[in-house]
Amino acid sequence: MTSVSLLGQILDHANRADPYPLYAELRRTPVVRDEFGPYLVSTYWEIHSLLHDPRVSSDVRHLAPEARTTVSTDDPDLPPSFIRLDPPDHDRLRRLIMRTYGPPHTPRRVYDLRGEISSIVSDLIDRFQGRDRIDLVEDFSYPFPVTVICRLLGVPHEDEQRFHGWADTVATAIEPPVGTPEERQAHREAVREARHQLAAYLSGLIDQRRRAPRDDMISGLATDRGADESPMSLPEMLSNLTLLLIAGHETTVNIISNGMLTLLRHLDALERLRADPDLIFPLVEELLRFEPPVQLLPERTTLDDIEIAGTTIPKGASLWLVPASGNRDPQRFPEPDRFRPDRPDNQHFGFGSGIHNCIGAPLARLEAQAALTELVRRLDNPRLVEDPPPYRRNAVLRGPRHLAIAYDGLKR
Amino acid sequence: MALDGSLERLRREGHIVVVGASLAGLRAAETLREEGFTGTLTLIGDEPYEPYDRPPLSKQVLLGRVPVDHTALPRRLAIDARWRLGVAATGLDMAAKRVALADGTSVEYDRLLIATGVRSRPWPNELEAGLDGVFTLRTRDDAARLVHRLRAGPRRVLVIGAGFTGSEIASVCRERELPVTVAERGPAPLVGALGGVIGEVAAELQHEHGVDLRCGVMVTGLEGDGAGRLRRAHFSDGDALEAEVAVVALGATRNTEWLAGSGLAAGPRGIACDAGCRAFDIRGIVADDVFVAGDVARSPHPLFGYQFLSLEHWGNAVAQAEVAAHNMISPGERRRPHLWTPYFWSAQFGVNIKSVGVPNMADQVIVSQGSLGEHRFTAAYGYQGRVIAAVTFDQAKWLEFYQRQIEQAAPFPPPFTAVDRRPEGMRPVPAGFPDPSVPTHGPEVTVSGHSPTDQRVTFTPA
Ligand SMILES: Cc1cc2nc3c(=O)[nH]c(=O)nc-3n(C[C@H](O)[C@H](O)[C@H](O)COP(=O)(O)OP(=O)(O)OC[C@H]3O[C@@H](n4cnc5c(N)ncnc54)[C@H](O)[C@@H]3O)c2cc1C
Ligand code: HEM
Numbered sequence: 001m002t003s004v005s006l007l008g009q010i011l012d013h014a015n016r017a018d019p020y021p022l023y024a025e026l027r028r029t030p031v032v033r034d035e036f037g038p039y040l041v042s043t044y045w046e047i048h049s050l051l052h053d054p055r056v057s058s059d060v061r062h063l064a065p066e067a068r069t070t071v072s073t074d075d076p077d078l079p080p081s082f083i084r085l086d087p088p089d090h091d092r093l094r095r096l097i098m099r100t101y102g103p104p105h106t107p108r109r110v111y112d113l114r115g116e117i118s119s120i121v122s123d124l125i126d127r128f129q130g131r132d133r134i135d136l137v138e139d140f141s142y143p144f145p146v147t148v149i150c151r152l153l154g155v156p157h158e159d160e161q162r163f164h165g166w167a168d169t170v171a172t173a174i175e176p177p178v179g180t181p182e183e184r185q186a187h188r189e190a191v192r193e194a195r196h197q198l199a200a201y202l203s204g205l206i207d208q209r210r211r212a213p214r215d216d217m218i219s220g221l222a223t224d225r226g227a228d229e230s231p232m233s234l235p236e237m238l239s240n241l242t243l244l245l246i247a248g249h250e251t252t253v254n255i256i257s258n259g260m261l262t263l264l265r266h267l268d269a270l271e272r273l274r275a276d277p278d279l280i281f282p283l284v285e286e287l288l289r290f291e292p293p294v295q296l297l298p299e300r301t302t303l304d305d306i307e308i309a310g311t312t313i314p315k316g317a318s319l320w321l322v323p324a325s326g327n328r329d330p331q332r333f334p335e336p337d338r339f340r341p342d343r344p345d346n347q348h349f350g351f352g353s354g355i356h357n358c359i360g361a362p363l364a365r366l367e368a369q370a371a372l373t374e375l376v377r378r379l380d381n382p383r384l385v386e387d388p389p390p391y392r393r394n395a396v397l398r399g400p401r402h403l404a405i406a407y408d409g410l411k412r
Numbered sequence: 413m414a415l416d417g418s419l420e421r422l423r424r425e426g427h428i429v430v431v432g433a434s435l436a437g438l439r440a441a442e443t444l445r446e447e448g449f450t451g452t453l454t455l456i457g458d459e460p461y462e463p464y465d466r467p468p469l470s471k472q473v474l475l476g477r478v479p480v481d482h483t484a485l486p487r488r489l490a491i492d493a494r495w496r497l498g499v500a501a502t503g504l505d506m507a508a509k510r511v512a513l514a515d516g517t518s519v520e521y522d523r524l525l526i527a528t529g530v531r532s533r534p535w536p537n538e539l540e541a542g543l544d545g546v547f548t549l550r551t552r553d554d555a556a557r558l559v560h561r562l563r564a565g566p567r568r569v570l571v572i573g574a575g576f577t578g579s580e581i582a583s584v585c586r587e588r589e590l591p592v593t594v595a596e597r598g599p600a601p602l603v604g605a606l607g608g609v610i611g612e613v614a615a616e617l618q619h620e621h622g623v624d625l626r627c628g629v630m631v632t633g634l635e636g637d638g639a640g641r642l643r644r645a646h647f648s649d650g651d652a653l654e655a656e657v658a659v660v661a662l663g664a665t666r667n668t669e670w671l672a673g674s675g676l677a678a679g680p681r682g683i684a685c686d687a688g689c690r691a692f693d694i695r696g697i698v699a700d701d702v703f704v705a706g707d708v709a710r711s712p713h714p715l716f717g718y719q720f721l722s723l724e725h726w727g728n729a730v731a732q733a734e735v736a737a738h739n740m741i742s743p744g745e746r747r748r749p750h751l752w753t754p755y756f757w758s759a760q761f762g763v764n765i766k767s768v769g770v771p772n773m774a775d776q777v778i779v780s781q782g783s784l785g786e787h788r789f790t791a792a793y794g795y796q797g798r799v800i801a802a803v804t805f806d807q808a809k810w811l812e813f814y815q816r817q818i819e820q821a822a823p824f825p826p827p828f829t830a831v832d833r834r835p836e837g838m839r840p841v842p843a844g845f846p847d848p849s850v851p852t853h854g855p856e857v858t859v860s861g862h863s864p865t866d867q868r869v870t871f872t873p874a
Contacts, residue, residue, distance in 0.1 A: 052812045054781055054790075054830035087807075087832035088782065304828040315829075355809045 005035040007320070010296075011395045017388035019295065019398070020337065023325035030309040038298070038318040039311075042325040044332035044349075046309050050321060051354035055304045058356060059086045062301040063318055075195050078235050081243035083356060090355065093240055096232050097359065100220025109152070109217070110362045116151050117366055120144060121374045128410055133385065136403040137257050140371070142168075145252035148367060149245055154209065154216025162201070169194035170242065171249045178393060198245075199238045206237060248360045254293035254399030255368045259284070260375060261403060262291055262339060264384045269341045273376050280369045283341040287368070288350025290339050295324035295398045297352065323349030324398075380409040416743065422522055423741050426451040429511055429519055431501045432527035432667075433457025435465070435726065436706030436733040440525050441491045443737035453493040454519055456511065458500035461552055467726055469555040470580040471759055475587060476563065480556045501528070504674040506699065522701065523740045526671075526683060526691065527733065529707040530664035530724060535572075540634040545642030547659045549577060558659065562588060566656035569593070570645050572631050574601035576758045578661030579614065583760040586621045593624040593653055595631050595645075598846050606767070606803055608844020609777050610791055613784050613805065617761040626651075634658060664724060666708050676702065677864050682710040682722045684864035687749040689736035692864040703740055705732040711750060712862075715818065716770055716800070719861055725756045753815055757808075763787060766808045769801030769818045776840040778825045781832045782807055790814065793843060794824025 009015055010022050023042060026032070030043035041047050050056050059080075082093035099105045124140050134140070146167045150160050173191045178184070206222045213219035218241070224231050232240070263270040273279045300319040305312050313319065327348050328336040351358035358364065375382075385404035392401045428444060430437045433455040441453055457463075464483040472478040496513065503512035504524075512518045532548035535541035545566075547558045562569070562585065569585045571578045574596035585592035598604060600611030601618060618625045630648040637643045645653045668678040676699070677684040677692040684692040685704040689711070692698055704711075706729035710720040731752040739747040758765045771777075774793035782789030782805075790810050793801035798821045802814030817826070825840045 049813075049816070052809065054810055054813060054832070055828050057831055088786075088788075091788070091807075091832075303830060 007034040016391035031311040038320045042322045044326040044329035047326040057301045078239040081239045133406045141253040141256040154218045166194045166198040250397045251293040258291040289327045289348035292350045297321040379407045382407045426522040429454045429521035430525045436527035436729040438463040440733035440737040442488045456496045460498040474584040527706045528667035533662045535660045543636040543642040568655045570655040570658040573661035703736040705736040767803045768815045771801040774843045777843040778840040779837040799824045
């Protein structure tokens, strides 16, 4: 259709700060085969229908090797994690995780983290004392979610520093490779090494908790004997605990960074939030629509021909859904390019939809609500130092690399 | 907006009367206000309570997790209505546009909405039905009485009829660790609504949860002790069972008796209305100012050959009420049809069951995803080569896809490759619905032909 590949432009780092005009162009053809090979789907209802379509697979093993475009973030030594699996394997692993994470078996897991989350937020902000400028990404967004995940899983305080180190390195596996071949090789080695250390550490912890369980997720998984199905094997646990860590890391970092960036660009909304803290609930939803941390869902596969929006996507094709574009589809959201903190009827794709929808959503919401409310309450006269800020390379998990914020003081 | 003068006046200062102050009645009233009706609104309901929600009655309420007075329906907005609660409508005079009430008064209307729903079909033997320990479950009061009795820990509960309500009650009993026997005249639980193939899975669920399930038998009598308390039940196979509590779950009867002689096409199958929710009179002509919504309505559905459908579904009551309300105060060209695709859910024995479309119209069924043996699956139902329904057990996230298949009249059996399609899902089998002229417990969807004035109905109890 277009002479320059739109996907190429979307992946081009030069367009990272504002990909939305590209998405608007993309939506002129809801389903289009990109020159790079994959089919791109950019309109709300088409994305919605494909996310609920049993002919669409998340298992890359269904994709011909030559059709693959990304590097897998999965560890070749471990079984795939459930985000990359189809039913019934996906469903079984997700159910087993849910048994130790959410209702009906463990309804209080996330709720009980409230207190911890708010004290982690306060501690991090207290460290801004005596300064008049921070890099929100380094000083807040980055350390925050890993600390929360540690508490959720049950990583002891004294191990947190080590855990942070591995988590940060493992999370970079998602970034597209950059640099000279030697640098890339070194990066891959570093990720592998961190994964192995993380896996060895988690195995030890699982073993400890199996013998002396506590009230945390690792104990839950380690001691679960399954209801009517086999419990997770050790390799499955390692693979899926690492998934929780990766899936809950960069995404949460970005919702907080994107959130402050958006509020500082819309000072009226920031003032409203100060005056009415309950606004945070719809506001976080609007952020997930307006600046979603997960912009693209790459590499789904069609198990059969699928007719959609006047196009037939053939069996075996690689499918890239663009939820960040669906979130701006005027057919679904009136005035889609306006940030409306109290937007009604906001069924965005921030957490995906269908069977792979985000398992971490209740936790991520709590984190984002707590962080943004406190940042806005405590920073006196916060201002952006640089707009747009520098962005990470990653086009899928999009967010600022740094976010310099100046302020006049810190409230208690 | 070019409204003619009389409609404009109706919207501004007319009188709209809603009979039946429950789910459909309340949602209609709210929609009327949302859409700008500023006249007088009267809600008449024979129950003494403000509108409450029924699905929890056989689930959370019976489990004791939610108190019965915490079931009030959430309000979308203030409706500023005159409430006439605790008083039944006893008659309708269409010529005079007047509803007669049980307290001897009457109310005149410009437009009338009938949303009187259904009630539980009682145990046919009145003496036996009156025994202490014999219950039905439709209302708040029913639930309060039953939950009180379950709390006391009866030695055995007998559930008569294994439709959705009966099965949910049995599930609650097992969760409360009460011994329970379920008697179903059909070959399996849920067979009237979901057919024999899926009914078999429902039977397995009951067995696995320790229900004493007896299919293919009828309860022939309930026996009391000297003090009028239920003591024993007798079955058609000659067996007898000691039980202190019996819940009669034999389906429902439409609340239409009050319309006898009114000239409306109202009978035991409900009140026939057109797709715009206007009631038919017995001549088959639609009334202009009488509308119907919810469980009491029968309306033609384009996806199912324009046959009249009666749906005892929560979602249908809401959707139909909204369409009825909209149409009551809109000019002809802006009226909307009620095209809702039937949708229903149930929770029992730890399984979340959902259904879309009209399974009991089907001749064949195929397990298109998952596996019956694992009790987690999606079953697609076919009628004359197209998909007309789907049912999921713990796989609700796929339901939307199948809803679209139904709406697009997609071919059956589904020709496509999908995730989790098992070898058992490659060939369709007969869906196994019992002969509709021999009802089991009263399926929640009744397909009743093309005639708006069809009054025939046959029912042989249990
Ligand atoms: C125990 C139980 C569990 C259920 N579970 C589910 C479920 O899981 N999923 C689902 O989809 N649906 C379920 N349903 C069905 C759902 O509750 C009904 O579809 C819904 O209540 C229909 O609403 P309605 O307003 O049309 O009728 P109703 O709720 O029956 O209301 C009719 C009202 O009108 C009153 N009335 C009757 N006659 C007169 C008269 N002459 N004058 C004045 N008032 C009158 C009645 O007393 C009643 O208050 C369940 C129902 C029950 C009873
Ligand atoms: C704001 C923060 C977050 C965002 C925006 C986000 C977004 C998403 C999205 C869009 C998906 C769907 C992926 C797909 O369809 O392939 C997803 C899946 C997932 N997320 Fe999140 N997520 C966030 C936080 C978290 C957290 C905190 C956790 C862990 C506790 C988590 C764990 C997961 C997991 C395990 C999956 C895979 C679910 C499955 O495949 O069934 N996420 N997330």
